Amino acid sequence: MSSVPWSESYLGQLRALAGDRTLMFVGARAVVRDADGRVLLIERSDNGYWAMPAGAMELGESIAECAVREVWEETGLTATEVTPFALHTGPDRTFTNMYGDTYQLFVTLFRVDAWSGELATATDETTNAGFFAAEALPAPLSSTVLETLDDLAAFERDGRVVLK
Template sequence: MNYVQEMRQLIGHRPLLLAGSNVIMLNARRQVLLQHRLEGVWGLPGGLLELGESLEEAAIREVREETGLQLHALDFLKVFSGPDHFFTLPNQDQIYVITALYVSHSWQGDIVVDKTESRDVRFFDLQALPPLGDEYREYLDYFLSLPLLPSSSR
């Protein structure tokens, strides 16, 4: 049983504060790696921290678990939190999520889809993204608004 499951036994469906990381992974063609999650939405690789883990360690672990890729470099972008990051899950569990967003241009390996977490994992042009979950759209919109990104990539 993991930490969240243990906490749920104690507090039921009441709000739980959870921290996690997501990573915007851009290849040499300036395409972003997206994961088609089991619940049907496309999103960025990432997930929740495990006990004793740093945000960076969680990002690296989640990318490896969800994509088969090993990150070499990770640059911090922003923390997302607050009332816009409150979710009621299909099982009625309530969560407030604090998410650290990173970007990476450096990794090794071949994409391996973990069918227990994903339907598909692949790169998309930034101008031709599939339907994204709201939080992932927010993360990518923020990234695309940064002045360091050349306008030709938007």
């Protein structure tokens, strides 16, 4: 598995062609937990926020493969089993990033049920990483973390995929 530079990624190439139009961002976010139930968060190198491994799907991969790749790229861990538990879509998921690019998100959230490897605390996309208890999450925290954990709890409680 190799990391694709932004300019060569599907979304990077599409952005170069589309200019400042709003684009659909199809991606995955992954919740990785350790044996003690602590959640893996990465400190993003682009904005300094603590978040879950996530990113855009590339041409030629499935959304589950996207989740596995993003976990590997951002943590060095190999996700070997994943379960989708929520879809975040719709116009209320439109945002403009720090570069002035606007996207409407279509993100599939995955629970990583099994993984292997050694955690990398710094990668091309991260400056730190670690497992944290829900009551001791680091700051600044990405706005997606708490909602993702709430959606996972709802899925684990009733077994129904959360649709937003």
